[in-house]
Amino acid sequence: MTSTVVLPAAACAAASWIGLVIRFHGRGRLSGTWRSRGWFVLVIAATSGVTVLTSTVLLPYASQLPPVAVGLVAGSAVAPRERAPSTGRPVTAPLTFGISYLLGALSRRLANDRAAWGEQMTHGLIDGYVLREFACSARDHMLARLGEPGFGVTAKAIGKRRTEIETRCAEAVKAAEKSIKTDTDIEKSLRDTGRPVTQHDRTQSRIKLGEARHYCQLMLHLAHDHGPRSDDRSLRTRSREAAVKADPPSWRELPQPRSGEPERSVR
Template sequence: MTSTVVLPAAACTAASWIGLVIRFYGRGRLSGTWRSRGCFALVIAATTGVTVLTSTVLLPHASQLPPVAVGLVAGSAVAPRQKAPSSGRAVTALLTFGISYLLGELSRRLANDRADWGEEMTRGLTDGYVLREFACAARDHMLARLGEPGFGVSAKALAKRRAEIETRCAEAVKAAEKSIKTDTDIEKSLRDTGRLATQQDRTQSRMKLGEARHYCQLMLHLAHDHGPRSNDHGLRSLRAGIAARAEPPAWRDVPQPRSGEPESSVR
């Protein structure tokens, strides 16, 4: 019982855990939400189940390979690899049937979690000025926590991450300034002509603000992928303080009038 079930299952669980951590390093948080934790546990459970089934049912009738080796083989199936070897593909496909689908679901779940987190972090940033300020503050927050080269992180990797943070921050700042310019131009036109803001003005303003939010979220993805969850509190505090100073144009959120009704007088 121990040699055919417990040891193979334990070996598979350990190998799967390590393989998933390596596979998704820098691509999200395996324990970020209960959904990602569920997918993570499901992949490990699937590989362990394949191991137990193989070592107790198939292996005794197929070869003299030790059962614990089956656990290591099945668990290592989740680890990343550049190219699968030509030999043994049929055996690997049999052992990992369905696991590739679960890995895809886990990858999609991590991407969704990261997108949801980025949207949450930019909530309340309702004009280009606060978006620009938050992008620069978040950049400084991330750069200050990069640390020094050490175990598992090389100087080259840190330099690449630093350059990526700077690049994405510059993109976010540029998009925020476009949003500021769009709102400024619209407000100048409203003052000069005495007209009311049209639905086209509001749509154009929202589109530029949405684009600025998008680039800010792309920069924050780096904090989500590489930073620990303990850093989230600092970013949320920064966001809350900056969002409190937001002053979106009053005319942007005026609802579109129904057919036959005049435009609102809010400018």
């Protein structure tokens, strides 16, 4: 019992744990949320189950299988796991019984968790000025924690990450400045012409703000994937400090008029 079930399952669980950590390194947090932890455990349980099934059912009768069948099974193990990598649809290998599907589901869960984390971090940053300030503050936070080359981390990898942080921060700052310019241009037009604010003005302002938040969140993905969870508190503090200074134009958040009602004007 121990040699055929417990030991193979334990060895498989340990190997699966290490393999998943290596596979998803820099792609998310395997224990970031209860959903990701659930998929993580499910993958390990599935691989351990396949191991137990193989050691208790298949191996004792392997000698009785026809040579052709053994060849087919062994040959199928080297088949590509994805027929069309561009589509992102995993093709389950015959001997894994859905493990490829579980890995895909875990990958999607990690991506969703990372996106939700970024949205939480930028919650309350509702004008371009505070978004620009927070982006630069988060950049400084990440750059200060890159560290020095050491065990498992090369100078080339650190340099690449530094460049990526700088690039994404520049994109976030550029988008924030576009949001600032859009609001400034609209307010100047309102003052110069005396016209009422329109729904088009509000829509354009919100679009540019949304783009700025999106680029800021893309930069934060680097902190989520490479930084420890202990750094989250510092980033949230920086986000809250920036959000306190937010001063969005009052006309942007006016509700859309109902059908048949005139738009309310703000000057």
